[in-house]
Amino acid sequence: MDYSIESLSLDKLQSACLLVGIYENQLFSPSATLLDAVCNGLLGKLVARGDIKGKNAETLLINNIPHAGIERIILVGFGESGKVGRKQYRKALAAAVKAVKDSKVVTATCALLDIAVENADDQWLARQIVEVFSDSLYQYSATKQCDNPPDLQHLYIFADQPHKQLAETGLQQGLAIARGVELSKQLADLPGNICTPTYLAEQAFILAGQHEKLSCEVLEESDMQALGMGAFLSVSRGSRQPAKLISLSYRGGEGNARPIVLIGKGLTFDAGGISLKPGLGMDEMKYDMCGGSGVLGVLRAASLLNLKLNIVGLIPSSENLPDGDANKPGDILTSMSGKTVEVLNTDAEGRLLLCDTLTYARRFNPEVVIDLATLTGACIVALGRFPSGLFGNDDTLCAELTAAGETACDSVWRMPVWEEYQELLKSNFADLANIGGPDGGSITAACFLSRFAEDFRWAHLDIAGTAWRTGANKGATGRPVPLLSQFLLDRAQV
Ligand code: BES
């Protein structure tokens, strides 16, 4: 699928399918107004007849156009004019993609940069067009024939001369982020018997090979043993697949600039271990590596954006299975930090990998550390599946992430990491327990991590509710790649 900017004026344009916008109360966008004039008032007639109201995400395909160059028009509804927010714009775009798909055209022209969207400029709009088209046209094909492969091969984004420059920048950003999202989704959707820790490490090497500023190193279990990563290794003892600690380095900044460290939970399958999970829906625990695939996606986007930053990506990867040598409830582990941990539930394994990786992150002298993890079912109970949970020990960093989430339409919601909750992690036999009981499970999980993040500015994203969709439309979302790409773009600008 290719994207490019088209600047030829609408009356001279040749297109198999032209997308233009309409607001509620049947108000036309500037392009729709122009097109209506070129087509002898055809659009006006259809609207007067009530074929489309202009409600958000409504679409109307018009097939027979009295204009030599334009074969089809798709009218796209955006809702009340003056009140189109960023999320509404994306929602309408997704509906537009569906209409384009149904029309089976191979090329289309999107004249939707002239929609007035709150807090958005042409660059943002062009970027979203690429991101939403790419996201909606994604098809899983690794182990199954495509049911309905999309016909669309090329999308032209219409931008007249004064808007061309911003649109071009937005298009390039959109492409980079879309490629990152795509990588994350492809890896996440793979089953656990294909996407093992070893496979993830191979993919990291392949990615590093594709980008000059990116390099990859993988720590094996013996290396982790030498580092004293007793918490991490205890999880992998329950599985026959060797664990890997994937370490990527992107060097786009000054040699001495402190790196942003991203840590992604990479459980390629989480059965719970001896504290075995119930069977229903357990297949979805192949997605327990979405933090890891997210880090790979962000690094791909950062490389394509050629960001002037130094970034380290760390992906602790393992399976969590019930073997004779697996963790048992009551076992006590010594983490790399020296703190001992009582395993009260072997299913709270993500924090055991992450705590040693957080300790490891210290050696990079990080500017900030952000971990992303499908950490707790409790986060879904607390927040549902719209925002990711945001936790952290630094208000500025949390505010930056919140703002980036709003811009990228990949929202987060801040949760407390208070002293009171830390009490719940007390153990009679170790420095801390790996669970805090039934209350506030996503918070006590974050509290656990915070104990290993005392020496740097740190944020934690619980993506349990946002990294994949459950149900009939099951599949990875690629979140939080857009959020973190935006965060890095913002950081690279200052
Ligand atoms: N990977 C799971 C969290 C999870 C569960 C994410 C369901 C998305 C959907 C994590 O390793 C886990 O099992 N957490 C436990 C923690 C509990 C034992 C304190 C959970 O959420 O049940």
Ligand code: MN
């Ligand atoms: Mn678990």
Ligand code: ZN
């Ligand atoms: Zn897990």
